[in-house]
Amino acid sequence: MRKRVVITGMGVITPLGHSVAELFANSAAGRTAVGPIRHFDARTFPTTFASEVKGFDLAKYLPDANRFDNCGVNTKFALAAGKQALADAGLLDVKGDRSRMGVYLGSGEGKEDFEALTTSTAQATAPGERVCNIREAVGLLYRRLSGPQEAEQEMYGPSGYLADTFVLEGPFASCQTACAASSQAIGEAAEMIRTGEADVMLAGGSHSMIMPLGITGFNRLTALSQRNDSPQTASRPFDLTRDGFVIGEGAGLVVLEDLEHAKKRGANILAELTGYGSTADAFRMTDPHPEGRGAIRCMRDALADAGLNPTDIGYINAHGTSTQANDSAETAAIKAVFGDYAYKLPVSSSKSMLGHLIAAAGVAELVISVMALQKGVIPPTINLETPDPVCDLDYVPRTAREVRFDHVLSNSFGFGGQNIALVASAFRG
Known part of the structure; x- marks a missing residue:
């Protein structure tokens, strides 16, 4: 039998909070982090707003933070989130052999001059x-x-800094599969534990593209909302009037652990990672397949991997970017996988409040999903005011909902057609 993988620690640095508790509280309250861009003068850009991390100081997390002065914020965010996650898991200061502890990060490019x-x-x-x-x-x-x-532009840099700083001497990897990267890193890290390559993996993602070249690139792709007169309502997943996503930044790390290893050391188990699905659309660089073919396969694969029926899922944390193409394709895919049950299943998009953290999006949304599983509270999709006939599921509009459930599905779909679905389940021993 394959090894079971549990989540024993989580840490985040996001626009909605610098801790897991703060992130979930703000998400459940339907607050937004979107506002005018402060990182640079964006007044002449088609999009002048973003979801930025504010008030962050690495020195609050590491005593020797100045040695990372040359690093980009993606590395600094990752270090702070990684320390939180390892501390949460009770693994930060554990001495002895750490050759069975590894790191797998989904990350993007570092700072550019x-x-x-x-x-x-x-x-x-x-x-x-x-x-x-x-x-x-x-x-x-x-x-x-x-x-x-x-x-510091090298995409594997943050992974290396995590391994070095926290003495993670086991498997080491990074992936750059765009908006699906951190979810893929978590799925692949779980596979390493299942097959016995490691006992513990620190996995997730870190990214910031809130810089002139990043904003320019997405503007030229017409992917960003240009609702400059009302930035806080710009991210509106599944709404008929959606006109693009809101770019964000941040990092999230989770500690994945072999169940028996976690039990042996008396770890606090937050949830079990039961399912992982990964597919490619092989369709187009920037648009998902309109019927959601890749998304359908990855959700079905994740359910099969978890040994679950569609009706076992109690909540879907959608990719939900607020673009016309993604939201309609994801809705079609959910209907194809869940059938009539799709209309009874709560679905919401964290990006409506958090913005799109690109390579770090999936892990932040998995953290929110795990907290929703624990608290029995589903965060809402805010700014959903005008129903889209094509997007006709229960998107938990505007306000959070109290619902108890045992299994949550978290979707992450990236440019290039990467599709990742993760299933987290309440731990039952």
């Missing part, structure tokens, strides 16, 4: 011209860029 790039390009462009002298621009960049800081 936007000022050096743009000033070098501008300086290498003659007055009145629209094309720069590439050779001159590269020469200027070579003199301006810092090697150590450029190395």
Whole structure:
């Protein structure tokens, strides 16, 4: 029989809170973290708002925080969330052999020296011209860029810092599957425990794209909401008037552990990770298959992996981005998997309040799902005011709902057609 995998610790740094308790309380209360962009001057951009982490200071979490001064915020968020998760699991200061403890992170690119790039390009462009002298621009960049800081763009960097800081000497990996990355990291880390490669895995994700190139890229894809006159109502999953997602940032880490290992050390078990499904649409780079074919398969695979029937699921934390294509395709996929029961099943989108944390989205939503499982409270989908005939399920609009259930499904779908579904279950021994 395969090993059972349980969750024994969780930690987050998000726009809605710097702890698991704060994140869930704000989610259940239907609060939003969306507001004008403060990280840079975005007044000339088509989208001028985002969901930013505010008041964060790594020194509150690590005594030697200054050694990470060259790191991007994705690394700093991950370190703070990782420390919370390991402390929650009672594994932060455990001495001895840590070769059976690993790390698997879904992460995005680190910080970019936007000022050096743009000033070098501008300086290498003659007055009145629209094309720069590439050779001159590269020469200027070579003199301006810092090697150590450029190395922080590497996507595996945060994983390495986690392993080094917390002495995690077991399996080490990172993945970059866009908006599904942190959920995939959790699923793959669970597989490592199931097959005996590790006893404990610190898994999740960290990301920030709230910078000029990130906002520009998503604007050019027409993926971001441009509701600049009302940012707090801009993220409106499943609403007929939705016009794109709201970009966010943050990190989340969970401690996954072999059940017998957790029992032996008397760990507090928060939930059991019972199901994992992973598929690809193989359809289009930026749009999901309109019938949700990949999403259908990954949800069915996750249910089969958990040994559950569709009617065993009591709540779905949807990917729910607030784009026209995603929300309609996800709704169609849920109907295909759950049949008539889909109309009785509460579904909500944390992104309506939290924004879209990109590579860190899935883990933040799994944390919320586990808390909902424990508390018997389903956070709402806020800003859902105008029903969409195509999106006609129970999306728990505007206010939270008290419901007791034993199994929750959390969806994460990414650009490129990656689809991940995780099932978390109440631990019953």
